[in-house]
Amino acid sequence: MRKNHLGSVGALAFILIVGALGNFLSPYDTGLLTQMLIYGVFAMSLDVLHGYTGMPSLGHAAYFGLGAYVSAICSLKLGWPFGMAAPAGIVAAAVAAALFHLLALRTSKSYYLMITLAFSQVLWSVAVSWTELTGGDNGLPGVRRPNLGSWFPWTFASTHNYFYFVLAIFVVSALALYVFVKSPFGYALRGIRENEMRMRALGYNVWAYKYVASIVSASFAAVAGEMYMYLNSFVSPSSLSVTVSAQVLMMILVGAAGTLFGPVLGAGVFVILQYVLSTYTDRWLFVIGLIYVGIALYAPQGALVFIRDKFFAPKRGSAS
Amino acid sequence: MSFWIVNTLNGLSLAMILFLLAAGLTLIFGLMHIINMAHGSFYLLGGYIAITAIRMSGNFVVGAIIAVIAIAILGTLVQRLLLAKLYKQEMPQALLTLGLLFIIADIAFFTWGGDPQLVPQPALFQGAVRIFGVVYPLYRLFLIGWGLAVAFLLWMFLERTKIGAVVRAGMDDEEMVRGLGINMPLVFTGIFALGSALAGLGGVLGGPLLGMFPGADFEVVLLAFVVVTVGGLGSIRGAFLGSLLVGLVDNFGNVWFPQLSLFTIFVPMVVVLALKPTGLLGRT
């Protein structure tokens, strides 16, 4: 019980500190902080699949980009207000995941990695070639920041106000995902990750759990994708690219798969790393590659877990 | 009629490039359970090294041999120094090769630049010939011939040699082979080097048609993934069948629906997986 208490206090402190930071930082730095929160939601969404259920996806950008594109198209081409365009993007991603997983869940784990990649590449190629709808390589610029309507006292056009909008969505998403992974359903997902056959023998309909988990995961990825699109007022095919999929996977691997806070930390580390490195070198791909190789060889549980265990963990005693 | 002949031959020549890639991918997966994301990097490097070596030596064959040997050595090093440390850990192995994909892509970009480059065609196979009543580039026919020859040699190797038998047995039941006192780590390295060399050869032979450019590594590895998913992971015959299917569908798809390029190869994959989740010739 007390440990639980500590967790809530920590989470509250985290939110307050991040919230306060948004007030003091320059618009540019606030933008970086906003990015961290957005990637945090994105990384948590993938972690539901990868960390909790053991479904390694290399195409999670598919839902991130799809949410962004559908929302942008609805508001630019159809003139929908934010209150309709935003849910439309989430629904589109959820439906895409629902259809895709009818197929993907028929195959084994090795195939899953490859066909998630193929799926996201197909969406990418559609975004590149369906120029009339997506603007092709140029993407879709000019989407206005969220406006909830005249009844709402604030607009989110300024970077600071938008930051607080994102913070609110982040908190709601994190809470929802927290309940999700702590629910009976979430426990079942861990069981599936650990031993799928046992779960089936115990009487779990493993297919249904994976199916729902993939839809939930896709929905939150779309939430992140839309927030990112509104942050930049722009969406382009690169939001669907394998680089984005590989980056979000890296955030989980840097943090700790199978926890919610780990990926958020990973997202923070990622944004800082990208910012720092981009001032010194243009060989970003090389760095990502090195990080992947390093994690695979030395810290498959997560780089931060590795550091914690190596330098801060009390020595484990009796356990054999 | 000539439309069908030309496009079928075009599809077949693409299929042969895909087969060179998919054969190595499927052998490596079947034996070691490694999903090698860096397989496309070996293709890309093979092509680039061939371009440089052919320029320097002025001879296609010399350049091709240098490129293939270089990639075989690279494959050996990757397997021995990196992947062997992660024996049987499927996910870390996939992540490691994904890292290599990025690293090699970056190195290639800084070495050979961002503009597409063609591997020079061998002088002997330049020009066109008349076949089935159409005038057709000789190089593409040469490519189809090479692909078939490699497929035949691989088949002979697996079915008719002792090492081939060990590889086939290892795909079915590794423990059993280990019990026979065979040096499996050596077989692993050998097969990884062979698979890498085939990918490098794919780059050399595909280079004159498809060209080498940043992102080509990822493009071909994705196609090779579709091939092995359709054909069935771990099956050479499946890789051959899948290559033919994907090569032809991609070619005709590009002719008829240029807007839907990648989408057209996704369709056969969806159909095959819906009917047979393990691929056409995959094990259940």
Next chain:
Amino acid sequence: MTAPLAVKNLSRSFGGVHALNDVTMVLEPGERRAIIGTNGAGKTTLFNVVNGQIAPSSGTIKLFGQDVTSKALHRRAALGLARTFQITSLFRNLTVLDNMIIAVQALAPSHFVFWRRLSGYRDVIAKAEALLEKWRLADIRREEVRHLSYGTQRQLEIVMALACEPRLLLLDEPMAGLSAAETHLATDIILNLDRSITVLLIEHDLAAAFKIADRITAMDQGKIVAEGTPDEIRQEGNLKKIYASGGAARTTEAHQ
């Protein structure tokens, strides 16, 4: 009363090898039945087919009078079928308590709830705790399973199967790899099971099998070669015949 398990003319082949060949078997309610036989006799294949992990090539399977031949695993579990695995099959990176909670919750109405925390389902947790208490695993409930000794893991393997309150329990070599003392403990657990549970077990330790079972079925090369009470099986001298080719009876099967 209907038979908990009735299989009829069950066959399954793997690429020409008949792992199961025309197997017919009926269990009485409350019966303890042991299956013995050499490696590759088809015992685990029989379990996998009954359990639903693999489909039979031909034949039918009835659980409590219901034909389940083409039903999914989880539907069979819902009818009251539980099993353990020859290769310990636990959630290695979770605690003992979490393992039990997942097992208890499998057939609870809350199992698909994702909008409420599990800690709110006191009954599920209490039941998991009570089971650990009953089977003397409560002290280690916060330990992660991968840190436990092999014997304790085997014990948990059985207790987890019991968590779903099965009416038919399949035990695949519960004693394999255990020390003499641990074998004794495991035998005790099985002997103390409520008679409302019908038990079918595969056992290589003949002494333990004879002690537990009411009836024994001997299999060889996918076929049933003898069936009877422990005494009958002993007398018939069949034992020698069954094990003549297979060598040592007390070996663990690597795989089947």
